[in-house]
C-alpha cells in the first residue's frame with residue numbers, strides 16, 4: 064500500500080556559541096545567523112522519505128513561518144519530499160494554539176483537494192520555542208491517535224508500529240492509520256542532498272496557503288538569557304607536558320580509583 | 321478550589337520526577353491558596369497513594385478503567401481532563417518529562433486551553449482568576465521567555481530538574497478517591513502494547529566520567545583513543561552533533577539539546593567548539609576539561625580546565641600517564 068505522508072517542519076535560526084536577543088527582546092537576533100530546519104523535524108522528513116521509498120507514496124511538507132521558510136521546504140525537496148505548502152506569517156512567532164489551528168486547517172484543505180494522509184509527522188518539540196504540543200493539538204483536532212517521542216516507525220497491518228525510548232529500552236505502540244507521530248532526532252541519520260536532489264529543489268513548486276487563526280492564551284512578554292555562571296579557565300598547558308596536571312586533577316576528583 | 325498534580329508511574333513504580341512534581345505543586349498550591357490534589361492513573365497505581373499523601377496531597381484521585389492497563393497519552397490526557405472538570409481544578413500541573421508534557425498537551429487539547437511547558441518560575445498574581453506571569457525555557461534551556469498565561473484553568477509543567485525534589489514538612493490528608501473516567505475504548509489505540517528491555521550498563525546520563533569528541537576527532541576511527549581513555553576511567557564516550565551527523569558515532573552518544581543531558585563528575589570535551597546547543601547538555605557537569613587546538617573556543621572559555629593542543633596527542637598521553645601511575 065502506497066503511503067501518503069505529511070510532515071510539519073519549522074524554520075529556526077542556527078546560533079553558535081551564544082544566543083543573542085534583539086533590542087526589543089521579542090526574538091533571537093538572527094542578523095548574522097544561518098537558518099535550518101528544527102533537528103527533530105529534519106529526521107521526520109527523512110523518516111517519511113524512507114517510508115515512501117520502501118512502500119511507495121508521496122511526502123508533503125508544510126511549514127508556517129515567514130516567506131523565507133521556503134528555504135526549508137526546498138531543502139526538504141532536495142532530500143526527497145514531493146509537495147510543499149507554506150503558510151505565511153508576518154514573521155512574528157505564533158503561539159502554539161494558533162499554530163496548531165492553522166496547521167490543522169492546512170492539512171484538512173490539503174486532504175480535501177488530494178487524498179487523505181495515512182501518517183502526519185511532527186518533531187517531538189520545536190527547537191526554538193519548544194512548546195511540546197502543536198502535534199498533539201493537531202492530532203486531537205483531526206481525531207487521530209498521537210504518540211510523541213518516537214524513535215522507530217514500521218508499517219504494520221492496519222497502521223504503524225512505533226517505538227519510543229525509555230530509560231531501560233523502548234516502549235512499543237501499535238497505532239491504527241490514519242495516525243500522527245512526533246519524531247525524535249536519532250530515529251535515522253538524515254541524508255545530505257545529492258546533485259539530483261539540488262536540481263529537484265530548484266524545480267519544486269511551493270504552494271502558499273493563506274490561513275490565519277485566533278491567538279491562544281499564552282503570550283510572550285520578552286526573551287532573555289539565563290544568568291551565566293562566571294567561570295575562569297585554568298589552562299594546564301599547551302602540549303603533552305600538561306598531562307601530569309590533568310591526571311593530578313582526575314586523582315583529586317576521585318575518578319581514578 | 322484545587323490544583324491538580326499529575327503523577328507519573330510505570331506499572332506501579334512512581335517516577336523519580338513525580339517527587340519533583342509534588343514539591344513544585346505544594347509551592348504552587350500555597351501561592352494559589354488552594355488544596356493540592358494528586359491524580360494517579362491505572363489500577364496498579366493505587367498503591368502509590370501513600371507517597372502522594374506523604375508528598376502533601378489532600379486528596380489522591382485514582383483513575384481506573386479497562387483502557388488504563390499501561391501508559392497511554394490519549395487515555396491519560398482524557399482522564400485528567402475529565403477530572404479537572406469534575407473537581408473544578410483552577411490549574412493542572414506536572415513535571416516536563418516526555419510523558420509529563422505529552423499528557424498535559426493532551427489535557428490542554430481536550431479542554432481547548434493553552435498549555436505552557438517547562439516553566440522555571442510561576443507568579444500566580446492576585447489569584448482572582450486573572451492571568452499568571454511565568455518564566456519558561458526555550459532552546460532547551462539556552463534562553464528564557466517571560467510569558468503570560470490567560471485561561472480559566474491554567475495548565476503548566478515545570479521543567480524537569482528546574483527545582484529540586486524535597487520532602488513535605490507534613491503529609492496531606494491523603495483521602496483516596498477512586499473514579500472511573502468515561503473513556504472511549506478506542507483510546508486503547510495509543511496504550512503501550514509491549515516493551516523491549518535493552519541491556520543496561522552505565523549510561524551517558526548517569527556516567528561519572530564522560531569523554532567526548534567533536535568534529536576535531538576527524539573520523540570514526542579517531543574515537544579509538546577516546547574509547548581507551550573512557551575505559552581507563554570507567555566512563556563512557558559522548559560526542560557532538562557534528563559527529564553524529566557524520567555517522568561517526570550513534571545518536572545515543574550525543575550530548576546536547578537534542579541529545580542527552582549529562583551530569584558527570586568530570587566532562588572531558590575534546591575537539592568540540594562548545595556551541596550553545598551542545599553546552600546546555602553539558603553544563604550540569606561538575607567539572608569540565610576542554611582539549612582544543614583553539615584557545616578561543618567557547619568550550620575552552622567555559623571549562624574549568626583546558627589543555628590547548630591536538631587531541632590526537634594529548635588524549636593518548638593522558639591514558640598512558642594514568643597507566644604509568646597505576647603501575
Ligand SMILES: Cc1cc2nc3c(=O)[nH]c(=O)nc-3n(C[C@H](O)[C@H](O)[C@H](O)COP(=O)(O)OP(=O)(O)OC[C@H]3O[C@@H](n4cnc5c(N)ncnc54)[C@H](O)[C@@H]3O)c2cc1C
Nearest residue numbers: 190534535536560561562576577578579591593597613631
Ligand atoms: C536546533 C539545534 C540543536 C542542536 N543540538 C545539538 C546537540 O544536541 N548537540 C550538539 O553537540 N550540537 C547540537 N547542535 C549543533 C551545534 O550548533 C554545533 O553545530 C555542533 O555542536 C558543533 O560540533 P563540534 O563542536 O564537534 O564541531 P565544530 O563546531 O566544527 O568544532 C570543532 C572543534 O574542534 C577543534 N579542533 C579541530 N581539530 C582539533 C584537534 N586536532 N585537536 C583538538 N581540537 C581540535 C576546533 O578548534 C573546534 O573548536 C544543534 C544545532 C541546532 C541548530
Ligand SMILES: Nc1ncnc2c1ncn2[C@@H]1O[C@H](COP(=O)(O)O)[C@@H](O)[C@H]1O
Nearest residue numbers: 071072127185186188189194195196197
Ligand atoms: N511554525 C510551524 N510550522 C510547521 N510546523 C510546526 C511549527 N511550529 C511547530 N511545528 C511542529 O510542531 C512540533 C511541536 O512544536 P512545539 O509545540 O512548538 O514544540 C514541531 O516539532 C513541528 O513539527
